[in-house]
Amino acid sequence: MAEDLTIITSADKEEQYRSLIPQIEALLYGETYLIANMANICAALKEQFRWLWVGFYLVKDGELVLAPFQGPVACTRIAKGKGVCGAAWEQAKTLIVPNVDEFPGHIACSSASRSEIVLPLFYNNEVVGVLDVDSENLAQFDNIDAKYLEQIIGLINFNE
Secondary structure, eight states: OOOOOOOOOSSOHHHHHHHHHHHHHHHHTTOOOHHHHHHHHHHHHHHHHOOSEEEEEEEETTEEEEEEEESSOOOSEEETTSHHHHHHHHHTSOEEESOGGGSTTOOOSOTTOOEEEEEEEEETTEEEEEEEEEESSTTOOOHHHHHHHHHHHTTOOOOO
């Protein structure tokens, strides 16, 4: 299969997601290696939306540990309850932060980050990681992003 994406920028955000999701499904089809699939999800999201940072953190030994990502260098380890990622892990829910400077305890891995969305990854009803997305724009993320990003992370197979 070709690894090229069809990127549409002229459509609204929902249409962009609807175009991207089948392409991500095709990228993941038949591939069982978790890290490869996470890497391709990050690349596809970064390429489509041009966000500042898109990446995963996985729970390891009681911390979130950096996993595949696209963007500037990142924090390597995050404690449970710390920053937006640690809070999404602790609360086991998606967090949308319109202005990271107003989030108590925000961890500034990049000073360019202005808004953020973090979605927990579940396996066997436990949070096993998070998808973290940062933007250079204030109020970049909303419930549309949450809806479609939840669909995308739902494509990840942790059984293999």
